[in-house]
Amino acid sequence: MALFTIHVNGESKQVDVDADTPILWVLRDNLRLLGTKYGCGIAHCGVCTIHLDGDAVRSCAYPISAVGDKKIVTIEGLSEEGDHPVQKAWLEHDVPQCGYCQAGQIMTASSLLAQNPNPTDEEIRRAMNGNLCRCATYTRINRAIRTAAKDM
Amino acid sequence: MAKVKTHFNRRSFLKLSAAGGAGLMLQFSWFSALAKENPNLESAFDLNGYIKIATDGTVTIASPNPEIGQNVKTSMPMIVAEELDVNWKNVKVVQAPLNTDIFTRQLAGGSNSINQSWNALRMAGATARYMLVEAAAKAWNVPSSSIKVDAGVISHAASGKSAGFGEMAEAASKIEVPKEVDVKSIKDFKIIRNSQFNVDGPSIVTGKPLFGLDVYGDDMVYASIVHPPAFGMELKSFDATEALAMKGIYDVFTIDAYPEDFERGYFDITAFPKLIIITGDSTWRIMKAKKLINAEWMPFEEHTIKVKGFRGNATDQKVPTKIENTDKQYASMIALSKENPRQARKDGNPEKAFANAAKVIEREYTAPYLAHSPLEPLNFYANVTDDKAELIGPIQTPEYMEQSVAQRFGLSLEQIDIQMTRIGGGFGRKLFGHYLLEAAVISKKIKKPVKLIYTREDDMTFGAYRPMYHAYYRAGLDENNNLIAFHVKAGGIPESPLYANRFPAGAVDNYLAESWTIESNITTAAFRAPRSNFMGAVEQAFLDEVAELAGKDPIDFRLELFDRAIKNPVGERNDYDAKRYAGVLKLIKEKSNWGTPKPGLSRGVAAYFCHNSYVANVVDLRMENDKPIIEKVYCATDCGIVVNPIGAANMIEGGSVDGIGHALYSMLTVKDGVPQQKNYNDYHLIRNNDAPWDVETYFVESDVHPTGLGEPPFAPAIGALTNALYKETGKRYYHQPFMVDIESMFLKDEAAV
Structure with missing residues (x-):
């Protein structure tokens, strides 16, 4: 277990998880941001796609320890009013x-x-x-x- | 207007208000965000279980059936709203609770939601409308016959009085439910037949929690499974020391979801009733811990399981002890296809006709196991105690699984609350709810709420596949190229795909249909358009060859046969309407400009009838680097009344591309009983870059009772694809998936068999 401070949808969040935990499960299990889905766990289906500094990234195969200060945007944060x-x-x-x-x-x-x-x-x-x-x-x-x- | 009988009485409705109302509230308790969006629900008046009207006029309609992507959560409430005569913009839709006292057939399967609930949905809307009118008549002291309703406003012209639904809701809720009510004339429809957007669209595109995987309860424990790696195997022993040493792992134990003496329901199919369960504090940790379990497996002995048939007739089913291999399965199918199978239908004298035929053509076709692989893997939330079971998740058969839960735990149906979430794809797989029961067994054992999650690998290697199929076809033409004899012999592992009474039965004087099966311990289950997904595709590919042999245009050839079936059908029972069948072919001929060559493209045509609807396709493609580039798919459909055109078109588009994708790419094989494809890296589903560039959909204008669309488009699209591939390459494709060389992989020894 380790403390990670991550930047999600414009907010700073602190989570206490194993370093190898994929961003996907931090979003879902810890932050209850449930729009990002689990489909395969090996970055082959894309249902877990998020933006990391604007790039589309498969969050199911991206460990939290590698995020650093990169900015995460999920479907919930894509637009304020769902009007992207x-x-x-x-x-x-x-x-x-x-x-x-x-x-x-x-x-x-x-x-x-x-x-x-x-x-x-x-x-x-x-x-x-x-x-x-x-x-x-x-x-x-x-x-x-x-x-x-x-x-x- | 027509009168329909109402099927509920005051008593069953009151029962619903108590039980069903609670169900709705429970559902909203886990989607608190949604509850906030519907503040009027609690003070709303329940008119008949389907409809609640708040004093501000907001109408909430409960959609009875599981929503699996087939658009019923939009189209079913549309039918209720039509008869209620409310403005669709003022309607909020919620998923109904499971309540078979009030709702009919709460099941997603067989493309039957609209077909079988059409009358019940109209009745629900019309009943509520009647009660609102009666309430107004009472309040205004005028005859109800002089009252008009339009878009949620009740009015009386002579007195100039009018009221919104909200003002009359309370009074209406006290009106006696009528024994029969008037429903609208089809020509007066205002909501039905007009495209309405998916009611969950805004929630989907903003990532709101809608699916089973999104259910998170308080104090919930996460659970994962380890199942035998091969069909035919069971657990011998296991060592969980390493897993238990992991932080956040609570326990590792075994469950037997279906004990040997348990009489299984039709939807209780599972190859692996006994499982190792890992519980822990997070999804990631239980997924990691799974890999640390050291288990020993052993082949199981042949045994029998008790299975209730779909209609309650219990049978003993033998589970053979056997370790399967795909190559041997192909060999055994081909061997059995040459033996004498069971005759399913015979018209005229087929053997004599074949002997006298001027030309005879015979062909064989195969298809592999397919994994349904919905993108939302199997999962369920369960909170089971000694006297109640709360179960939330994706299930196509809540009514049937409720019975299994009742039987498994000795609970009454009233003690069980199954809540239907939106389903992240099923294609038949989530008809079979063993995962629901497993979650319940785990929760009962650990005395805590639990969320069971299958990994993708668990989901794909657990079985309940589309069966393997084989079909042999033979056709005989006379010297004038008339089809005089037709023979189909079809079988599979473990079921035969044959439909003996489908086209071209009824259109040929001498006809023979035969069937065979091979048992296996690899479980199979209904897969989008069961049996039809193979038979429709290969029958249409074969008829293309027969038409070519006869020197006839493939559409004209089929129309000739339908003409025969219309004017002078052969046999007593033919399970199709030849006029409607011919109708979709004529429509596709017109819309695709059939007969006008498209430069650089090859085209094929097919038509099929299954699940009560008719679909014809034309596929336009070219080959580039040995890969088909499908530029266009035309679809012509006759499903009777089209309830929601934009949703209907989506079903046809997706179903066609899904059929094409599976026929080109998808296959699940086994080696020593072990599924060889475990995830999307080796199980090939059609992707964006392989998909048809465009799909054009057309519907036959019709006032006929509406039928479903989830399954009918799948098979004919494959037929049209197969025939277009032949035109492009000069090669006929007989073995799915076409982009895999099945012949050299599995059929090399065919001649020797």
């Missing part, structure tokens, strides 16, 4: 089916658009390839990203 252009586009296209993967999809998509505001269709598909959607809403996900790109 990507979130709005997701609603406009009624993307979710079961919805379990969508927070991760939105975090990857918002990171993509922050770094590449006008991606081609192929760039969207490649950037989103690490995020599984078992309900296979991929066509709507990509449409929503194209809509969000126009709004940003």
Whole structure:
């Protein structure tokens, strides 16, 4: 056990956990930020995606001890009112089916658009390839990203 | 307007108000954020279990069935709201408690939620509307027949009186429930048939806790499992010294969720009733501790388990002692497919017709085990004491699992409270609720609330897979290229996928359908469009070859057969409506501009009927570096009335891509009984970059009773994919998944078998 001070969604939080604990479980078990999901534990499905200094990162395979002073943003902190252009586009296209993967999809998509505001269709598909959607809403996900790109 | 009988009486409704109301409150206690968003709930008046109306006019509608991504939490309340005649914008939706006194069939499966609850939902809305009108008539002392309701406002033209629902809610709650009520004419629908956004959309895109995995109770203990690594094995002994030495690990022990004399329900399938359980203070620690358990396993003896059938007929099921290997399973399927199976249907004289045929074609198809692998792994929250069981989590069959819990602990149904969370995908897997019962057994044993979490590896290697399937087809054409004989022989491990009375039965004079099975200790379970997910795909691939042999366009060839089935059907029982079947083919032909070549793309077509709906697909693709680039999928669907078009289209899009993905990439194999794919690094699901670029959906305009969409799109999309791949590559694909060389991996010795 060790004390870690991490910066999550604009707030400083102190947690007392094992050094190898993935950020995912700190968010969920310690901070009760439950929007970030568990899917595979090996960074292969993307449902746990968060932003670490703006980069999309799989939080299930990223130990808390490696975070340092990097800033964590989760789905809960992406926007104050749930009105980030990507979130709005997701609603406009009624993307979710079961919805379990969508927070991760939105975090990857918002990171993509922050770094590449006008991606081609192929760039969207490649950037989103690490995020599984078992309900296979991929066509709507990509449409929503194209809509969000126009709004940003 | 039509009259429908109301199925509840005052007594059952009052019972619900007591029990069900409490259930709603309990659910809100663990989603305190949601409770804050619904401050009017506590003071609202309950009209019939489905509908609560607050004095400010807010209408809360309880959605009865588990929401698994099929949109029922939006579409079912839409039907209630339609008949209630409320403005959809003023409706709040909550998940109903499990209460079979008031709600019918609280189950997510068989694409049947809308189909089987359509009348009950309309009745619930119409009943409440009736009670509100009667209350107003009483208050204003006017005949109820002179009162109108529109979008949540009750009005009486002659006197100029009007009132919102909220003002009449209390009085309405005291009106006698009518024995029958009028429902709207279909032409008067205002909410149904108009796209309404997913009611949980805003919560989903902002990461609100909705799923079973998001349930965190006070003083909750985390629990993880260790199960036998191979099918056919059971625990011999274990040493947990290292795990117990870890900080935060409370205990390691074994449970037997289903003791040998337990009569299992239909949904109690499990390969591993006896498990090692690790409890601790956090998810990460129990996941680490799992790996430190030193367990010894041994092959189990052949034994029988008692299983109640779906309709209560108990049977003894043999569990064979056997260590399975995929290559041997393929060999045994091929061997059995050559033997004499069980005849399921015979029309005319198939053997004579084949002997007289000018051309005969025969083909074989296979498909592997599939793991459902919903992204939310199996998990459940349980708090079980001597006299009550509180269970919260993702379950497609709460009603059935409630019975299993009652039987397991000797509790009455009233002592059990199962709460349905939103389900993070199931595809059939979460029909089978052993994980719910396991959580309950753990909680009872440790006398604490517990959250049981399967790791992805646990989820994928635990069994209850889509069965392995094999189908042999043979068709005979006369000299004029008419289909005169058709033979299907299908089987699988452990079930046969055959539907003997489906197309082309009824369209061919000489028809033979046969079936066989091979037992195994590898558990299998319903997987999205059970049996149809294979039969629809391969039947449509075979018919494409038959059409080619006949020198006919594949759509025209099918339409000829449907024409025969419409005008002069063969046999007594054909489980499809040939007109509706032909209807989706005609629609897809028009919408896809069939017959107009698309430069650089190859296209295939298919159509299938299952789970009461009809879907036809056209797939347009090209190959690039030996990988299919699917540029477009067209879908034409006939599901009767389309309740919520935007949600319906989402189902069709996802179901088509899901079918295509599994047929191209997914497969679960076993070696020495051990599943060889354990996580998403080696179990290949379709990803964004492999997925079709675009899916266009069209619906047949219809006033027919609505049917479901979760399952019907899966199989025909595979058929259309298979046929498009042939057009592109000149090669027919017979063994799923197509991107894996099944023939060289598992079928090399086929000739020798």
